[in-house]
Amino acid sequence: MTTQGATDYLSFSNIQKSYDQKTLVVKDFSLNVAKGEFLTLLGPSGSGKTTVLMMIAGFESVTSGDILLDGKPITSTAPYKRNIGMVFQNYALFPHMSIAENLAYPLKVRKMPKDEIDAKVKEYLELIELEHMGGRKPAQLSGGQKQRVALARALIFNPSLVLMDEPLGALDKKLREQMQLEITRLHKKIGFTVIYVTHDQTEALTMSDRIAVFNDGVVQQCAAPDVLYEHPENSFVADFIGDNNFVNGTIVAEDGDFVTVKIANAEEEIATKRGDCGPIGSACRVSIRPEKLFIMPHEPACDNKINVTYAMRLYVGDFIQYYFKLPDGKDIVVKVLNDHEAPKFDEGQPIGLTSLKQHCTAYAAT
Amino acid sequence: MKKQKFPAYYSIWHKLGHYGLQYSANLVLAFLILPILVIIPLSFNVEPYFTFTEGMVTFDPDAYSLRWYEGMINDPNWRLAIKNSLIIGVFATLIATILGTMAAVGLSSKNMPYKRLVMALLLSPMIVPLIIIAAGMFFFYAKFGLAGNYAGLIIAHAVLGIPFVIITVTATLTSFDRSLYFAGLSMGASPLKSFFDIVVPMIRPGVISGAMFAFVTSFDEVVVVLFLAGPGQRTIPRQMFSGLREQINPTILAVATVLIAIAVMFLITLELLRRRSDRLRGLDEHA
Ligand SMILES: Nc1ncnc2c1ncn2[C@@H]1O[C@H](COP(=O)(O)OP(=O)(O)O)[C@@H](O)[C@H]1O
Numbered sequence: 097m098t099t100q101g102a103t104d105y106l107s108f109s110n111i112q113k114s115y116d117q118k119t120l121v122v123k124d125f126s127l128n129v130a131k132g133e134f135l136t137l138l139g140p141s142g143s144g145k146t147t148v149l150m151m152i153a154g155f156e157s158v159t160s161g162d163i164l165l166d167g168k169p170i171t172s173t174a175p176y177k178r179n180i181g182m183v184f185q186n187y188a189l190f191p192h193m194s195i196a197e198n199l200a201y202p203l204k205v206r207k208m209p210k211d212e213i214d215a216k217v218k219e220y221l222e223l224i225e226l227e228h229m230g231g232r233k234p235a236q237l238s239g240g241q242k243q244r245v246a247l248a249r250a251l252i253f254n255p256s257l258v259l260m261d262e263p264l265g266a267l268d269k270k271l272r273e274q275m276q277l278e279i280t281r282l283h284k285k286i287g288f289t290v291i292y293v294t295h296d297q298t299e300a301l302t303m304s305d306r307i308a309v310f311n312d313g314v315v316q317q318c319a320a321p322d323v324l325y326e327h328p329e330n331s332f333v334a335d336f337i338g339d340n341n342f343v344n345g346t347i348v349a350e351d352g353d354f355v356t357v358k359i360a361n362a363e364e365e366i367a368t369k370r371g372d373c374g375p376i377g378s379a380c381r382v383s384i385r386p387e388k389l390f391i392m393p394h395e396p397a398c399d400n401k402i403n404v405t406y407a408m409r410l411y412v413g414d415f416i417q418y419y420f421k422l423p424d425g426k427d428i429v430v431k432v433l434n435d436h437e438a439p440k441f442d443e444g445q446p447i448g449l450t451s452l453k454q455h456c457t458a459y460a461a462t
Numbered sequence: 463m464k465k466q467k468f469p470a471y472y473s474i475w476h477k478l479g480h481y482g483l484q485y486s487a488n489l490v491l492a493f494l495i496l497p498i499l500v501i502i503p504l505s506f507n508v509e510p511y512f513t514f515t516e517g518m519v520t521f522d523p524d525a526y527s528l529r530w531y532e533g534m535i536n537d538p539n540w541r542l543a544i545k546n547s548l549i550i551g552v553f554a555t556l557i558a559t560i561l562g563t564m565a566a567v568g569l570s571s572k573n574m575p576y577k578r579l580v581m582a583l584l585l586s587p588m589i590v591p592l593i594i595i596a597a598g599m600f601f602f603y604a605k606f607g608l609a610g611n612y613a614g615l616i617i618a619h620a621v622l623g624i625p626f627v628i629i630t631v632t633a634t635l636t637s638f639d640r641s642l643y644f645a646g647l648s649m650g651a652s653p654l655k656s657f658f659d660i661v662v663p664m665i666r667p668g669v670i671s672g673a674m675f676a677f678v679t680s681f682d683e684v685v686v687v688l689f690l691a692g693p694g695q696r697t698i699p700r701q702m703f704s705g706l707r708e709q710i711n712p713t714i715l716a717v718a719t720v721l722i723a724i725a726v727m728f729l730i731t732l733e734l735l736r737r738r739s740d741r742l743r744g745l746d747e748h749a
């Protein structure tokens with residue numbers, strides 16, 4: 097697991113969490129977050145993301161390990177003294193208060209003078225472009241507007257840290273994309289530190305400075321979006337981030353950072369980067385992204401050739417998705433831009449696919 | 463085009479069933495309400511009888527009077543009874559509401575052990591026959607000097623009212639979104655402040671309707687009063703009870719009419735509260 101390039105404004109060391117004193121929901125969570133960073137916790141549903149946020153906020157206790165915020169342990173501080181803003185998936189706006197009252201609440205609690213509160217509320221209403229809605233009740237707002245208020249309310253008191261638990265999960269696709277831009281804009285403008293939780297990889301890739309991929313109670317990899325997409329450290333990350341093909345095989349030779357893999361049920365050998373695969377003779381899975389595969393005859397310069405048979409194609413719109421069968425019967429997908437060259441084949445027709453060796457990575461077989 | 467009353471596929475049996483249900487429902491309502499309605503005009507009877515006089519039937523203004531209402535207000539026994547009912551009712555309601563709300567909040571927490579057992583115990587005054595509770599209370603309270611005084615009656619009525627508060631508050635709490643409370647904490651409000659600023663306004667309709675049930679319970683209650691009250695703590699129902707046996711006259715009907723008016727006002731308040739709570743929970747988008 098990598099946590100490179102981060103000063104430790106917020107740091108987790110070996111956090112564990114068990115709800116029932118038997119099974120660990122969070123097994124070993126270690127991570128450093130820099131001040132002002134937008135860090136996304138990405139993982140499948142049920143992987144314990146909410147649990148981690150709840151432990152930071154203090155609504156769940158930490159079974160073992162330490163959370164340091166600005167060098168000070170926060171695990172023994174009461175939740176309401178942690179100065180951490182939180183955005184909930186269902187907005188959690190106070191229905192009996194107006195929008196302005198909702199925004200004023202954290203300031204009132206801090207006993208800020210009334211005129212300062214009014215000025216601040218006005219400023220934040222303008223920031224989220226709802227300046228004329230201050231007097232409305234939450235029930236009178238649309239989903240997107242509610243989420244903007246929830247966001248402003250979590251930011252208005254200058255929290256040391258902002259936590260967001262799938263804040264856009266309840267919105268439809270269009271609104272979600274709008275809100276992703278909105279949150280990114282606010283983050284650039286105000287510069288708060290965020291831990292953002294989502295199970296949507298596109299959301300994670302587009303918004304974050306760094307993404308921590310979380311599964312099985314462990315951080316699988318933590319890196320910038322492009323690093324994560326291009327250099328996944330294990331096959332879970334390779335599979336979870338973006339679309340990927342996996343070709344089963346056996347390692348037959350090693351050469352520094354590269355290995356040679358014999359494809360299962362075939363004679364061909366392909367050259368790949370070394371992932372977390374084992375030594376010569378061990379089984380592995382080679383990942384190749386659908387857009388990094390080419391249908392012959394296409395690319396003259398190639399390192400690997402894989403023989404497959406054509407199965408079908410899906411017309412997606414901006415690209416066409418071709419499905420082929422590998423020698424062991426598994427599917428392999430190729431994405432081709434939808435230009436005038438997009439070829440057509442007959443079912444069962446033998447085809448050659450090519451790729452560059454730096455676009456293939458061999459991981460340990462699961 | 464004429465609006466059809468029944469769908470075309472209705473057979474004679476469907477129609478019979480429809481009308482049968484309609485008439486029996488009306489009959490039930492009539493049996494419930496008529497005995498109550500009938501005492502209202504009788505309480506204005508100028509004569510000391512419990513029957514309609516000829517003048518009343520012909521709407522002769524002289525056949526009606528407010529004498530029994532005057533009698534109620536001027537009779538020191540009735541005045542004491544009204545005062546006692548109010549004192550005991552108000553204090554019992556206050557105690558029942560505070561304790562019942564606290565119990566409901568505690569019982570809705572996921573960390574509460576023996577939840578069902580405690581709930582059953584707290585609700586038992588609603589289920590155990592009142593006469594048994596009253597007798598038990600009489601022997602038990604007497605040992606602590608709580609028989610024959612206000613404190614004993616207030617405590618006893620609070621116990622009877624608590625189940626109503628627990629039920630109504632628990633009902634509002636089940637639809638309460640706990641993340642609202644967490645949101646309050648995350649913004650820096652202490653647990654107590656979050657509770658009063660956020661939880662209380664949201665469950666207020668439940669608290670108020672529970673309080674009203676508790677008050678009505680105390681206001682109507684006669685069995686426990688018969689056991690526990692001394693001569694100084696006669697309440698309205700207790701006074702009616704002895705009035706029926708001793709000097710039977712329409713004063714009782716005047717008192718009953720006043721009680722009915724109070725009950726109707728309570729029902730209206732409950733309905734208004736229900737609408738308000740729907741609005742608060744966002745069921746009505748045009749709040
Ligand atoms: N309060 C709780 N009590 C017991 N188990 C819980 C509790 N909250 C979550 N869990 C369990 O912990 C695991 C992780 O849950 P969660 O943190 O909500 O995952 P995520 O947010 O990634 O979907 C799940 O298996 C869930 O059943």
Ligand SMILES: [Mg+2]
Nearest residue numbers: 145146147261
């Ligand atoms: Mg979750």
